[in-house]
Amino acid sequence: MESLYCSPKTGLPIKKIGDNFISESGDEKFPIVNEIPRFCLAKNYSKNFGFQWQKFDTTQLDKNNNLKFSENRFYGSTQWNPKVISKQNVLEVGSGAGRFSEVFLKTTTGILHSIDYSNAVEVNLKNNYKYKNRLAISQASIYEMPFPDSTFDKVFCFGVLQHTPSFKKSVVALIQKAKKGGEIVVDFYPIKGWYTKIHSKYILRPLTKRLPNKILLKLISINVGWMIIVFDFLCSLKLKFLTRFIPITDISNFPKQLTRKQRKEWAIMDTFDGFSPEYDNPMRIKDVKKIFAENGCGINFAGVINYEGGSSAVVKVTKLKDQ
Ligand SMILES: C[S@@+](CC[C@H](N)C(=O)[O-])C[C@H]1O[C@@H](n2cnc3c(N)ncnc32)[C@H](O)[C@@H]1O
Structure with missing residues (x-):
């Protein structure tokens, strides 16, 4: 597999020498730990996600659930053709445990370049190890990606942007790595109205974001049982709007095929995912569209996509010019 890696800071080439990637000048050194190049500090604001994906390593993987939930979301949102993307440079930003990496690697014959800021990269590699020759995974931040600008035909970033310190800077960083004519697809938490943050x-x-991860997870696990009962009861009375006052994720979105046990596990995981991150900045779809348009992109789609088993707020664009 051809390496596209370069120095995230200078954009200059780096070479694999032993257990490191090293710049030509020798000034920069990026270690390869457990087969994965690391382009950021191990300790960073994403450590809750590392914890989460180590604990719930296979929970949302299609192969674990015998579902096509992630596959439906990936192709429902991107509308990409597996044959076409098999031959292109594709970048995934914020891969978590690798549910979408799995979809790409299973349904195409292409190479996937994938990053995540947390040590979830190890979980992704473990989950997709049989495809390791087509999975170029590294630990890096969206703000300092180890690839030259204007490299990728396709960039996707699902469920990540709201968890970064600046939604706008993150979008600009994605645009930078796409080629002119390349496509970028993002999905994110939308602001639906004045009530979203109530x-x-x-x-x-x-x-909760300040609680030690283990304690938060314990609190959620102890309370999830009654919260599911109350949530479902309110929904059955057509009072779903009241569920926002129960500290649990929106479980009405989960695939209907999940068993009771799976549904509980998803509820614990997703509630932790909502209450633990350092950043949670939802955005209006029209504002995300505007950021892309102001940074040289043509909008192909901006709205809610419904796919079998769920729905997502999606913006899909083509990069029209180099910045
Ligand atoms: C909610 S998870 C989504 C993971 C995966 N895309 C999915 O949908 O299952 C958000 C992911 O974004 C990653 N992330 C947060 N900030 C990041 C950054 N600055 N650069 C790269 N990844 C980041 C986290 O480590 C985490 O794995």
Whole structure:
């Protein structure tokens, strides 16, 4: 597999020498740990995600659930053709445990370049190890990606942007790595109206994100049983709007095929995913569209996509000019 890696800071070439990638000048050195090049500090604001994906390593993987949930979301949102993307340079940003890496690697014959800021990269590699010759995975930040600008035909970034410190800078970083004529697809938490932030998550997050991960997970696990019962009861009374006052993720979106046990595990994981991150910045779809348009992209789609088993707020663009 051809390496596209370069120095994230200078954009200059780097070479693999032993257990490191090293710049030509020798000034920069990026270690390869457990087969994965590392282009950022191990300790960073994403450590909750590392913890989460180590604990729930296979929970949302299609192969684990015998579902096509991630596959439906990937192709529903991108509308990409597996034969076409098999021959292109494709970048995934923020891969987590690798549910979408799995979809790409299973349904194409192409190479996937994938990064995540947390040590979830190890979980992704483990989950997709049989494809390791087509999975170029590294630990890096969206703000310092180890690839030259204007490299990728396709860039996708699912469920990540709201968890970065600056939504706008993150979008600009994605555009930088796409080729002119390349496509970028993002999905994210949308602001639906004035009521979006009137939610127990946003009220409790200042506290919960500061709790040690283990304690937060324990609190959620102890309470999830009654929260699911109350959530389902309110939905059955057509009072779903009241569920926002229960500190649990929106479980009405989960695939209907999940068993009770799976549904509980997904609820624990997704609630942790909502209450633990350092950043949670939802955006209006029209504002995300504007950021792309102001940075040289043509909008192909901006709205909500419904796919079998769920729905996502998606913006899909083509990069029209180099910045
Ligand atoms: C909610 S998870 C989504 C993971 C995966 N895309 C999925 O949908 O299953 C968000 C991911 O974004 C990653 N992330 C957060 N900030 C990042 C950054 N600055 N650069 C790269 N990845 C980042 C986290 O480590 C985490 O794995």
